Amino acid sequence: MTGARMRVALSARGVEVDDGAGGVLAPWGDVDRVTAFALGTVRYVSxxxxxxxSVEVDDGAPEWDEMVAALPAHVDGGVDDLPAALAALAHDDPVLVVGAPVLPR
Structure with a gap:
C-alpha cells in the first residue's frame, strides 16, 4: 500500500514505485491484471x-488522480468511465476488474 513517501507512477515501461530510497519497476509484462476495490471509505487500485x-495505491495518495487519468492508456478493459466507476466503489461491492495491461508490440 502507498505510504507517505512511496509514490507510484505509470509509464510506457510499467508501474514505477519510488519509496524515496530508490525506484522499482514492475514492467507491464509482469502485471497480470488491474483491479479496484474499497475497504471502508478508502478505494484502492491494485x-x-x-x-x-501486488502494488496497491489508495485514493489518499497524492498521485491518485494522475494515475487514474493515465490508466486507460495502459490498460485494456471494459470500464467506460473509470473515474466515475472508482468514485462509486463501496465497501460491499465486488472487486472491479479494470483490465489487463496493453503490452507494447
Whole structure:
C-alpha cells in the first residue's frame, strides 16, 4: 500500500514505485491484471503481478488522480468511465476488474 513517501507512477515501461530510497519497476509484462476495490471509505487500485504480489495505491495518495487519468492508456478493459466507476466503489461491492495491461508490440 502507498505510504507517505512511496509514490507510484505509470509509464510506457510499467508501474514505477519510488519509496524515496530508490525506484522499482514492475514492467507491464509482469502485471497480470488491474483491479479496484474499497475497504471502508478508502478505494484502492491494485496492480496484480504474475508472481502473486501486488502494488496497491489508495485514493489518499497524492498521485491518485494522475494515475487514474493515465490508466486507460495502459490498460485494456471494459470500464467506460473509470473515474466515475472508482468514485462509486463501496465497501460491499465486488472487486472491479479494470483490465489487463496493453503490452507494447
Amino acid at each position: 496492480f496484480d503481478l504474475v508472481n502473486g504480489h
